[in-house]
Amino acid sequence: MKDFIRQLAGITGQEFVSAEPEERYIYSMDQGTMPPALPDAVVMPGSTQEVQQIMRLANRHKVPVVPMGGGLVLSGLTRALNGGIILDMKRMNRIIKVNPVSRHAVVEGGASEGMLQAYLKKHHPELKHSMPDAPPIATLAGNICIHGSGHLSVPGGFHSDMLTGMEVVLPTGDIVRTGSCSVSQDWFARAPLPDLSGLFLGWSGTTGIITKLGIKLFPSYAHNDLLVFVCEDADLMPDVISRLTGTQVAEDMTPWMTPKPEWARGFLHINISYGAHTKKELTFKRNLLQASVKKYSDRKIAGFLPMPPPQKSRFLKVPSADLVTFADIRKGGGFEYVGAIMSIEHFAEAYRAGLNIAKTHNVSYSMGARIIGAGHAMMFFYAYAFNRADQEDVKRAQHALEATNTAALEIGGIPWKAELPAQKQIIDKMDPGTFNLMNRIRSLMDPNHIMNPGNWEK
Amino acid sequence: MPEIKFDRKLCSGCETVDCLMKCQYIKFTSIDDAKAEKLKINAGETSRVLNECLTCYACQEYCPYGNNPFYLLVEMQEKKGILPAPKPIVEEQLRMMRPKGRITARKVSSPVVNMCAFPMLSGNVRGKLFEGASVISGNDLFCNIMWLHFAKNSTIRERVPQMIENIMSFYLKDSGIEEMICFHDECYGTYTSVAEAFGIQVPFKPVHLFDYINRRLDQLSDRIKPVNEKIAYQRPCSNRLSPATDKVLDEIFTKIGAERVPRQYDRENALCCGGVPRAQQRDELADELVEKNISDMVSTGARYCVFNCPFCMATLGQEAAENGLMPVLVSDLVLIALGE
Numbered sequence: 001m002k003d004f005i006r007q008l009a010g011i012t013g014q015e016f017v018s019a020e021p022e023e024r025y026i027y028s029m030d031q032g033t034m035p036p037a038l039p040d041a042v043v044m045p046g047s048t049q050e051v052q053q054i055m056r057l058a059n060r061h062k063v064p065v066v067p068m069g070g071g072l073v074l075s076g077l078t079r080a081l082n083g084g085i086i087l088d089m090k091r092m093n094r095i096i097k098v099n100p101v102s103r104h105a106v107v108e109g110g111a112s113e114g115m116l117q118a119y120l121k122k123h124h125p126e127l128k129h130s131m132p133d134a135p136p137i138a139t140l141a142g143n144i145c146i147h148g149s150g151h152l153s154v155p156g157g158f159h160s161d162m163l164t165g166m167e168v169v170l171p172t173g174d175i176v177r178t179g180s181c182s183v184s185q186d187w188f189a190r191a192p193l194p195d196l197s198g199l200f201l202g203w204s205g206t207t208g209i210i211t212k213l214g215i216k217l218f219p220s221y222a223h224n225d226l227l228v229f230v231c232e233d234a235d236l237m238p239d240v241i242s243r244l245t246g247t248q249v250a251e252d253m254t255p256w257m258t259p260k261p262e263w264a265r266g267f268l269h270i271n272i273s274y275g276a277h278t279k280k281e282l283t284f285k286r287n288l289l290q291a292s293v294k295k296y297s298d299r300k301i302a303g304f305l306p307m308p309p310p311q312k313s314r315f316l317k318v319p320s321a322d323l324v325t326f327a328d329i330r331k332g333g334g335f336e337y338v339g340a341i342m343s344i345e346h347f348a349e350a351y352r353a354g355l356n357i358a359k360t361h362n363v364s365y366s367m368g369a370r371i372i373g374a375g376h377a378m379m380f381f382y383a384y385a386f387n388r389a390d391q392e393d394v395k396r397a398q399h400a401l402e403a404t405n406t407a408a409l410e411i412g413g414i415p416w417k418a419e420l421p422a423q424k425q426i427i428d429k430m431d432p433g434t435f436n437l438m439n440r441i442r443s444l445m446d447p448n449h450i451m452n453p454g455n456w457e458k
Numbered sequence: 459m460p461e462i463k464f465d466r467k468l469c470s471g472c473e474t475v476d477c478l479m480k481c482q483y484i485k486f487t488s489i490d491d492a493k494a495e496k497l498k499i500n501a502g503e504t505s506r507v508l509n510e511c512l513t514c515y516a517c518q519e520y521c522p523y524g525n526n527p528f529y530l531l532v533e534m535q536e537k538k539g540i541l542p543a544p545k546p547i548v549e550e551q552l553r554m555m556r557p558k559g560r561i562t563a564r565k566v567s568s569p570v571v572n573m574c575a576f577p578m579l580s581g582n583v584r585g586k587l588f589e590g591a592s593v594i595s596g597n598d599l600f601c602n603i604m605w606l607h608f609a610k611n612s613t614i615r616e617r618v619p620q621m622i623e624n625i626m627s628f629y630l631k632d633s634g635i636e637e638m639i640c641f642h643d644e645c646y647g648t649y650t651s652v653a654e655a656f657g658i659q660v661p662f663k664p665v666h667l668f669d670y671i672n673r674r675l676d677q678l679s680d681r682i683k684p685v686n687e688k689i690a691y692q693r694p695c696s697n698r699l700s701p702a703t704d705k706v707l708d709e710i711f712t713k714i715g716a717e718r719v720p721r722q723y724d725r726e727n728a729l730c731c732g733g734v735p736r737a738q739q740r741d742e743l744a745d746e747l748v749e750k751n752i753s754d755m756v757s758t759g760a761r762y763c764v765f766n767c768p769f770c771m772a773t774l775g776q777e778a779a780e781n782g783l784m785p786v787l788v789s790d791l792v793l794i795a796l797g798e
Contacts, residue, residue, distance in 0.1 A: 230546045263553035267546055283745060290741060296544075297739045303544030306736035308772035 004061055005041050008085070011053045016044040016091065027068075027078075027086045032336040033386070033398045034076025034419050039066065039086045046091045048167065048175065048211040054087065055209065056173035062448045065171070067205040069142030070112060072134050074336050075419035077146075077204050081454030087209060089139065095119045096212065099186070100127060103217040104164050106187050109141045109210040113319075116140060120217070128220040130156055133319045141210040146417040147202055147341070149370045149379050151252045151273070151318050152218050154245060157373045160201045164189050164214035168200055171208065171446035179214065187214030199441065204423070205452040207445050218251075221275030223282045226312045227289055229270040231302035234348035237268060240302070241344050243292040245375035249285040250274050253371040255378075257351060260364075268351070269305075271315055336397060338404050338422075339381040342413030344371070350380045353407040357382070361400040379416055380408075423456055462611075463655045464530045466500050468523055477517035477527040482729065483743075484510045496527075499534055507531065508540045512738070513607040514730045518651070519698040526655045528606070535609035543737040548608045555604070557620060558597045563628045566592035569670065570629065571639045575600040576768055582789050583641070585798035586681065587674055591639075598624050601640075601648040603696060607734050611656075618648060618658055630662050637663045639670045641789075643766055647699030667766070668706040671792055675713045678796060684715020685795050690760035690783065691718050692751065692774060693728035694767035707766075707788070714795035719758035723751060731770040748777055756781050764791055 001019075009017045018024075019041040028036035040063075045051045058065045064084025071078050071088075080086055089110030096106040098120070107116060113129075114136025120127050130152035132143050143150075148159040156162050165179025165187045178196040181187045190197055200207050229240065237255065244253060252273045259265040272289060276282035296302040314321075342350065351367060358365040369380040382404045386397040405415045405422040409429055415422040427435055438456060443449075478484065478492035484507060486492040498505040511531060518528040535541075541548060555575060571583050573595035580593045599621055605613040625638065640646035649664035675682065689711065697704055704725065711718045723729035732747035751774060755763050763783040765771040775785035786794075 230544075230550060232546050232549070261554075263550055263556075267550055286741065290739070300541045300544045301546070303547050303739050304736075304741075305547060305550075306543075306733060308733060308769065309776045310772050 001040050001063075004057070004063060007057055008041065008043050008054065011050050011057070012043055012045055016046065018042050027071075027080075027088075029079065030071055030074055030076055031388075032074040032076055032419065033394055033401060034079060037076075037079040037081050038083070039080035040083050042086045042088055044088045044091045048092075048169065051087070051092075051169045051209050051211055052173050052175060054085075055169050055171060058085065058450055059172055059448055062450060064450050064453050065209075066452050067209045069110065069139030070134070070137045072138045073142065073146060073417055075338075075417050075422070077417065077419070077452070077455065081420075081452075084450070089141070089209070092211065098124055098127070098217070099188075100124050100217075102186075102188055103127060103219075104187055104214050105129065105217055106181075106212060106214050107140055108212055110139055111141075112137050112139050113143065116215075117318075120220070124217075126220055127217045128152070129215055129217050130159060130162060131318045132159070136319065140215060141213055144213065144215070145201060145203070145205065145210065148417075149372055153370055153372050154250045154253055154374070155248075156216060156218065157376070159215075160197075162216040163197055163201070164216060166197055166200065166210050166214070167212035168208040168210050171448070171451045175211075176208075181214065199445070203442075204417075204455040206442060206455050207451060219275075219277075222277060223279055224273065224275040224316055225282055225286060226274075226307070226315045227272045227286065228305040228307060228315070229272065229293065229302065230305055231268050231296065232266065233301070234268055234351045236296065236302065237270075237347040237351075238345045240270065240293055240296065241347070241371055241378070242375045244270070244272060244289055245371060245373070247285075247288040247292050248374060249288050250371075254368055255347070255371075256366070256368040257354075258366045258368075260366075273316060336386075336401060337381055337383045338401050338408075339379045339416035340404075340408030340411075340413035341372075341377055341379055341416050342408065342411060344375050344378050346411045346413060347378070347380070349411050350408070350413065353411065354382050354404070357400050357403045357407065361396050361403065363396050363400045365400075380413065381416075420454065424458065427456070427458055462526055462529045462533050463657065464526050465523070469500055469525055469527070470497060472496075472523070474522070476520040476522060478507065480520045480726075481517065482727070483512045483514065499531060502534065502537070504538060505534075508535050508538060511535070511542070512730060512743075513542055513695075513734060515606070515695040515698040516726075516728075519701050519726065529611070529652070529655050532606050532609055533611050536611050540609060542607065542609055544739065547737060548610065551604075551608065552610070552613065555597060555600055555602070557600070557617065557624075561596060561598040561624055561628050563632065566594065566629045566633045566635060568592075568635055568637065569639050570594060570633075570635055570637070571641055572599060572625070572645055573641050574645050576642075579641075579768060582787060585793050586678055586796055587671065587789065587793055587798070592629075594625070594629055598628075601642075601645040603644045603648045603652060606652075607737065614648075614652065615656060615658075618653070618656070622649070622653075622658070622660060622662075626661055635662075637665050639665045639667060641667050642768070643694050643696035643700065643703070646703070647696045651699035666700060666703045666706070667789065668703045668710060671789065672706050672710050672713075675710065675792070679713075681796050682714060683795060683797055685791065686715050687717070687762055688719045688758065688760040689716045689762040689764045689791065690721055690755035690758050691724055691764045692731060692755075692767075692770050693724055694765070694770050695730060695734075696767065697728075710788070710792065714792055716762070716764075716791060716795070719760050721754050721758055723754050729754075731767070731773045733769050733773040748774060752777050752781050752783075755783055762786050762791060764788055 068078040092108040092110040098105045130150035132150040165181040179190040255270045354367045366383045369378045384397045386393045475492040495505045577595040646666045732744040735744040763778040
């Protein structure tokens with residue numbers, strides 16, 4: 001390994017390789033409940049060519065490689081389960097180009113959500129991209145790879161749906177391009193070609209290293225507003241969501257249910273944000289949203305909270321700071337956020353399952369969802385905060401997470417960015433033909449099985 | 459609990475039915491039409507007024523006999539289960555504003571200024587104007603008048619006596635103080651008009667902010683530098699419960715050199731800021747009220763848009779600022795005149 005590390009340093013320079021124990025420790029875990037796994041070394045490449053050389057070297061020596069963006073996935077997907085190296089992409093963080101007319105950007109694989117947001121605000125204030133509610137150092141590539149979602153997921157779908165193409169270094173060191181950039185100089189879409197991008201989306205870093213990607217941008221409005229819908233009956237939620245998304249005017253819809261503060265316990269809220277170029281248009285959109293659920297507000301069983309403009313500013317911040325606040329509720333730095341992707345008609349079931357699990361396992365919880373597309377799906381999340389210094393607390397959260405994954409699968413949902421045990425639960429339920437195809441593809445792309453081993457395995 | 463103080467005989471003999479005829483939001487075809495609706499309310503029958511009421515408090519002021527028509531209307535709304543706003547909104551607000559039991563006793567000194575449930579505004583109590591003041595605030599002192607907007611007289615009956623007890627036992631009694639300055643019209647209206655109508659005993663003397671400021675300006679007259687500005691005043695709904703204080707406000711404005719410009723929607727003709735209709739899910743009406751208020755203010759050529767109600771300011775302040783008016787609270791305008 002010493003010789004391998006020396007060769008790594010030959011590629012990136014000594015300052016971007018480390019096998020020091022303190023760095024290996026930091027890279028051994030994330031904030032979630034999965035146990036640490038020490039890498040042998042950490043390397044930070046500065047270019048596609050360096051990534052290519054590293055992959056060729058690792059493939060030759062059969063050394064495991066774990067690609068990492070912001071390291072914020074919370075489900076332990078960037079742990080070196082079989083040792084080897086963590087390939088940290090943060091140095092490759094350039095915003096390469098922005099096409100303001102056809103609204104897309106091309107960025108390097110380590111560019112963060114916050115960097116693109118800041119860049120657009122400065123250079124293209126008329127444009128924005130869909131920000132997740134992760135800390136801004138989360139990378140665009142990482143979030144797209146896990147099928148993340150964000151503040152424009154109602155019009156734009158999953159963040160993986162907003163991908164227009166990629167440059168990827170395969171485990172063998174080959175460089176490939178997917179989408180229009182494989183034919184044209186423009187990164188406008190994945191159509192009309194065979195969609196090879198799917199070979200890298202949802203695979204938990206087991207098929208390649210993304211070095212560049214194209215991402216869709218959207219209009220940034222001069223006027224923005226928010227409605228907060230509230231009701232007491234979870235069974236109403238699928239119809240309410242369907243009606244609200246049916247207006248096609250919301251940018252983001254995030255139901256939330258939390259026992260703290262106490263006044264919110266038992267109520268189901270939906271934050272609905274929308275924007276417009278003019279105030280008149282904004283009012284028109286608000287009226288459409290309100291009219292869509294009038295049958296409930298007329299019966300006085302649900303409605304929109306009255307909020308003066310100053311109170312709304314907190315909710316219009318992108319990314320939202322509320323989840324970060326909740327993440328620290330137990331102190332001690334432990335937080336895991338389990339999402340399950342499912343149909344919106346399962347909302348009430350998912351909510352009740354979450355309440356039962358929190359009660360049974362005595363954990364601090366917050367539940368919510370992000371609506372994807374025009375009600376096509378939702379990412380229903382269960383967030384559990386725990387004190388990492390308290391092993392009992394960690395165990396409680398772990399058991400709650402296991403129960404949550406089981407419940408999500410029983411309901412008909414699929415755990416999102418699944419941690420190792422949840423991956424195994426998914427595989428158990430997966431069509432065998434699908435899993436066989438996954439393995440055949442993986443063997444073809446990664447013959448020495450060096451990419452993030454341990455993931456998506458039985 | 460005692461009934462609302464209301465004289466049905468006096469009401470049925472009323473010739474003008476001002477309470478309804480002057481209403482800016484519900485239209486009546488004639489005095490007979492209004493009278494018929496009023497008699498229905500008095501008899502405990504269903505009236506369209508119970509459903510259409512904006513809960514702007516104005517009928518309390520319009521009634522020439524001080525007969526509490528608005529409190530009776532709210533009483534009937536609650537008895538008949540007519541919710542002005544959706545139930546989850548009312549229930550959530552009830553929880554949000556409930557007493558928290560987080561109050562601790564302390565000695566206070568005069569003047570004692572009650573900031574009600576707005577501790578975030580305590581910074582407004584400053585300078586020579588409030589020299590030596592003790593500020594008290596928090597949910598355990600919340601005046602609870604807002605429930606008039608939500609058909610919840612029962613909550614007023616339940617919570618107001620507890621708030622009064624908190625004010626006395628945690629602050630005033632042991633400090634030997636008998637007066638409390640109400641920073642907001644809401645609190646003053648609660649401890650005077652509402653308490654009187656609901657039969658709630660108030661063992662301290664509530665003092666309206668305007669009376670306090672007016673008194674204080676006499677003591678600080680040598681410090682006043684007239685602002686010499688035109689101001690548009692947004693009279694809040696709760697000032698309808700103490701209309702005499704609006705005259706005191708005129709004295710204040712005169713003393714600080716602020717010209718209260720005549721507005722179409724001021725004084726008795728004041729228009730709701732637009733906040734409450736949003737709770738009632740009547741956003742298009744709220745938009746109309748905001749627009750009317752702002753264009754009315756702008757048309758006067760005023761520089762400042764002056765509020766005494768923090769909720770009115772939150773509702774209209776941003777829109778006012780976008781239209782070139784400077785939103786400011788009465789107390790802050792006085793501080794400007796005092797050079798602070």
